[in-house]
Amino acid sequence: MEYMRLNKKNLAAFIEELKQKCEVWGPVKEGDQVKFAPVSNVSDVDLEQFKNTTMSPKEIFFPQSEIMLSFKREGEGANIYRDEQSVPSKKAIFGIRPCDARAFRILDMIFKNDQFADNYWLTKRDAVTLVGLGCKEPCSTCFCTSVNSHPFDETGLDVMVTDLGEHYLLRVLTKKGRELLAGSHVLREPSEANIEAYKTVRKNAEDAMTVQFGTDKVNGKTVLELFNEDYWQRISEPCLNCSTCSYVCPTCHCFDIQDEVFREGGQRIRNWESCMSWIFTVHATGHNPRPGKKERVRQRFMHKFKYIPMKRDGEIGCVGCGRCVTMCPVNIDVREVVKQMNS
Amino acid sequence: MKNPYLPYPVRIEETVIETEDRNIKSFKLAFLKEEDCKAFDYTPGQFAQLSVTGKGEIPIGIASSPTEGDHLLFTVNKMGVVTTALHNLSEGSIMGVRGPLGNSYPFDKMKGKDVTIIGGGYAFTTLRSTIVYMLDGKNRADFGKITLIYGARTPGMLLYKETLEEWSKRDDISYNVTVDRDAPGWTGRVGFVPAVTEQVAPSSENAIAVICGPPIMIKFTLPVMVKLGFTPEQTITSLENRMKCGIGICGRCNVGPEYVCKDGPVFSMAQLKEMPQEY
Numbered sequence: 001m002e003y004m005r006l007n008k009k010n011l012a013a014f015i016e017e018l019k020q021k022c023e024v025w026g027p028v029k030e031g032d033q034v035k036f037a038p039v040s041n042v043s044d045v046d047l048e049q050f051k052n053t054t055m056s057p058k059e060i061f062f063p064q065s066e067i068m069l070s071f072k073r074e075g076e077g078a079n080i081y082r083d084e085q086s087v088p089s090k091k092a093i094f095g096i097r098p099c100d101a102r103a104f105r106i107l108d109m110i111f112k113n114d115q116f117a118d119n120y121w122l123t124k125r126d127a128v129t130l131v132g133l134g135c136k137e138p139c140s141t142c143f144c145t146s147v148n149s150h151p152f153d154e155t156g157l158d159v160m161v162t163d164l165g166e167h168y169l170l171r172v173l174t175k176k177g178r179e180l181l182a183g184s185h186v187l188r189e190p191s192e193a194n195i196e197a198y199k200t201v202r203k204n205a206e207d208a209m210t211v212q213f214g215t216d217k218v219n220g221k222t223v224l225e226l227f228n229e230d231y232w233q234r235i236s237e238p239c240l241n242c243s244t245c246s247y248v249c250p251t252c253h254c255f256d257i258q259d260e261v262f263r264e265g266g267q268r269i270r271n272w273e274s275c276m277s278w279i280f281t282v283h284a285t286g287h288n289p290r291p292g293k294k295e296r297v298r299q300r301f302m303h304k305f306k307y308i309p310m311k312r313d314g315e316i317g318c319v320g321c322g323r324c325v326t327m328c329p330v331n332i333d334v335r336e337v338v339k340q341m342n343s
Numbered sequence: 344m345k346n347p348y349l350p351y352p353v354r355i356e357e358t359v360i361e362t363e364d365r366n367i368k369s370f371k372l373a374f375l376k377e378e379d380c381k382a383f384d385y386t387p388g389q390f391a392q393l394s395v396t397g398k399g400e401i402p403i404g405i406a407s408s409p410t411e412g413d414h415l416l417f418t419v420n421k422m423g424v425v426t427t428a429l430h431n432l433s434e435g436s437i438m439g440v441r442g443p444l445g446n447s448y449p450f451d452k453m454k455g456k457d458v459t460i461i462g463g464g465y466a467f468t469t470l471r472s473t474i475v476y477m478l479d480g481k482n483r484a485d486f487g488k489i490t491l492i493y494g495a496r497t498p499g500m501l502l503y504k505e506t507l508e509e510w511s512k513r514d515d516i517s518y519n520v521t522v523d524r525d526a527p528g529w530t531g532r533v534g535f536v537p538a539v540t541e542q543v544a545p546s547s548e549n550a551i552a553v554i555c556g557p558p559i560m561i562k563f564t565l566p567v568m569v570k571l572g573f574t575p576e577q578t579i580t581s582l583e584n585r586m587k588c589g590i591g592i593c594g595r596c597n598v599g600p601e602y603v604c605k606d607g608p609v610f611s612m613a614q615l616k617e618m619p620q621e622y
Contacts (some may be wrong), residue, residue: 068348071396079396079437080352080375085344115605116590119344223599227619254594257348257587261397268348273595280595281585281621284401284423289584289598289621299597299621307600 002172003198004181005190006161011168012042013186015094021180022090022129025060027053036060036093045095047163051139052097056250056323058107060093061124062272068120068257069268081268085119088127092180095133095161098153099144099319103250104130105156106319109312110253120270129180131170132157136201138209141322143335146212148316151205162198169198212335215316217342218305226306227298231340236297238330243274245324245332251304251317254280275299301337347590350394350439351379353415358434361418363499367465368430369406369418372440380413383443386450387472388581388609391442392589393417398428402586402604405443406468406503408475410482415440418468418502444589445608448473448553448579457487459545461564463494463536463556467502469581470555474510483515490517490545494536494560498522498529519543537563540571547572553579565612575613582608582622598622 006014018024026045028037033054039045069081104125111121135142135151144150154160158177162169169190172178181187218226246252256273260266273280276296282288290296308317318334325333357371374380385391385405392400401423407416421430432438448469458477462470470493477486491510495501501520511518521532521539532539536556545552552573554564561580568578584596584603591605599618601607610618 073396079439081350081394081396081439083346083349085346111592113591113605116347116592117345118590118592119346120348123344223617224619227599253592255587257400257593259397259399266397273593275594283583283585284426295621302599303594303597307597310600 002178003190003195004170004172004184004187005194006168006170006187008166008168010186011047014184015039015042015045017184017186018092018094018180022092024092024094026094036096039094047095047133050095050133052100052321052323054323055248056103056321057093057096057100058103058250058253060091060128061104061121062107062253062255065269065271066120067267068270070265071268072265073261074264084267085123088124090127090129092129092131094131096130096157097135097321098132098151098155098157098160099142099149099321100250101130101132101156102149102153103156103319103321106251106308106312106315106317107253108156109315110308129158129176130156131159131161131177131180134160134162134202134205136163136205138205139322141325142209142320143212143322144320145206145209146335146338147215147318147320149319151209152202162201164194164197164201167194169194171198213339214342215305215309215338218338219309219314223302223306223310226302226341229341232294232298235301235332235337235340236294239276239293239297239332240330241276241278241293241296242329243276244327244329245300246274246276247272248323248327250319250321250323275303297332301334301341305338305341348441348588350392350400350441351383352376352437353440355432355434355436355438356414358432361502362465363497366421367418367502368421369416369502370429371407372415372417372438374413375437383415383440385409385443386447387476388447388469389443389445390469390589390608391415391417391440391444392586393419393425393429394439394441395425395428395432396439398425400439400441400587400589401425401429402444402583402589404469404472404581404608406471408472408479410476410479418465420465441589445604446606448609449551449611453551454485455487455549457490457546457548457550459490459492459550459552461492461536461540461552461554461556463560464496464500465502466555466557466581467493470553471503471506473553474516475506478510478513478516487549488517488545489515490519490543492519492521492536492540492543492545494521494523494534494539494556496523498526498531517543517545535563536560537567540564540567544571547574547577551577551579553581555581575616576611578612579609580612580615582610584622
């Protein structure tokens with residue numbers, strides 16, 4: 001495994017070097033929130049205080065609203081849909097947390113299934129090199145170790161960065177990662193002591209994150225056994241169906257497709273949607289297969305913890321980022337729900 | 344990169360009002376481009392997304408059979424925004440078709456067996472496709488006895504009257520078309536589909552049954568099938584759910600772990616037994 005060392009004093013110079021190759025995105029402060037955005041000034045990026053972004057970074061590849069196709073309604077070529085795919089710019093995303101990178105890997109499996117590939121997701125994804133930042137101090141709402149991950153999970157990353165105080169230690173994981181770092185004048189060969197320090201930081205972080213629940217019994221039960229449990233009524237009772245959990249979630253990927261008309265033309269657009277909404281499943285006849293919040297709340301948890309693992313070789317559709325725990329207005333806690341499912 | 348969301352442009356060649364309530368219309372479509380026609384390689388039971396610019400897309404079963412040539416046939420009940428817009432389009436209009444989508448009826452399992460087709464109301468579209476396909480000269484020898492049981496409320500609500508007329512004259516299909524109540528000029532069977540199924544009593548030995556219709560018809564027909572000895576594995580149906588992407592990604596049409604759009608719409612009753620009833 002290749003390691004490199006970056007003195008924190010050289011972070012600005014390093015980012016400038018990367019900018020020669022591609023756009024560089026990082027966790028940038030915007031008002032009272034932090035979000036991934038192009039880094040224009042390195043002082044906008046505060047990696048020392050950075051825990052994680054409020055919204056998941058899925059919007060980089062899966063924007064909240066995205067133009068898919070366009071059409072004219074008059075003249076030559078009227079009513080024929082035209083492809084509006086653009087060639088995305090090459091980007092390096094710096095400081096992505098391991099949970100969010102793992103979520104990208106899960107979404108890769110969803111946006112490209114055994115028969116179809118979603119070009120809008122894949123082209124943007126292919127153009128990105130992910131430089132992760134290992135988690136030294138997990139938040140109280142984090143639970144990655146309970147969902148087959150850990151604070152230094154390298155799944156989906158091209159480079160993993162570890163904060164060693166004075167330095168960053170960079171672990172090169174893929175060819176893409178190697179190409180991004182090649183030719184740098186500020187990266188140095190790390191000492192043995194640096195690598196040892198990295199291992200200690202990593203181990204301490206992993207030890208600090210105790211496993212809060214298992215999913216073995218969820219896997220052992222049939223779909224109908226879980227589906228017909230009584231606890232769904234109780235769990236869904238306080239839910240407002242506000243969809244906040246879906247919008248902040250790094251693995252929620254459901255979308256709606258709508259045509260919008262403007263003057264003589266229009267566009268086919270996709271927008272984030274949520275299984276919390278009644279309109280998500282309602283038929284044209286008015287019949288709704290998931291008529292109430294019990295059915296909708298159950299769907300969200302079953303999808304992540306039963307259906308996705310069944311269809312994607314045991315991969316859990318949750319990465320333990322804890323955003324839904326933090327943001328839910330009525331304190332529905334996914335950890336408590338899965339504990340019940342696994343009881 | 345190939346865009347699975349891009350509809351093929353097609354022209355409406357012909358429209359036919361199918362039913363006396365004028366609410367169900369068939370659209371015969373022709374591809375504008377030869378290569379799109381070649382790419383649209385389908386099997387009965389599959390569906391497609393029909394697009395009307397500015398209105399959106401709807402998933403509709405393919406009613407034509409690939410044995411009928413290059414045109415596609417869709418039969419659409421006027422119900423929501425897109426279907427209403429579609430009904431207002433005239434012959435010659437340009438619209439979009441995306442597909443074929445979904446699995447198909449299990450022809451690999453149906454080969455060499457008797458096939459019973461039971462349909463009700465306007466859920467007869469992909470069943471039409473299936474029967475046309477099986478009766479085609481090249482395919483007929485692949486199947487044993489073919490039995491059709493098809494019911495509608497009134498004679499005027501039966502779809503594809505000309506095609507039914509042709510089938511009624513053939514000797515290689517047991518033709519049992521019924522209406523709920525006696526009607527002036529109607530000389531065929533009278534009775535609900537479950538009762539007619541019991542009278543016709545197709546054999547379950549080395550047989551497959553495909554059943555599509557309104558939920559009430561399916562509910563009362565299934566016990567008859569059990570009585571006739573059809574196992575859940577031998578009994579096939581097709582589901583519908585609200586859809587957008589049609590390719591197993593957008594997340595709304597799932598019934599348990601299965602996406603109706605990609606893993607279905609065709610399922611056996613054995614599969615449905617293991618799945619929640621979210622359809």
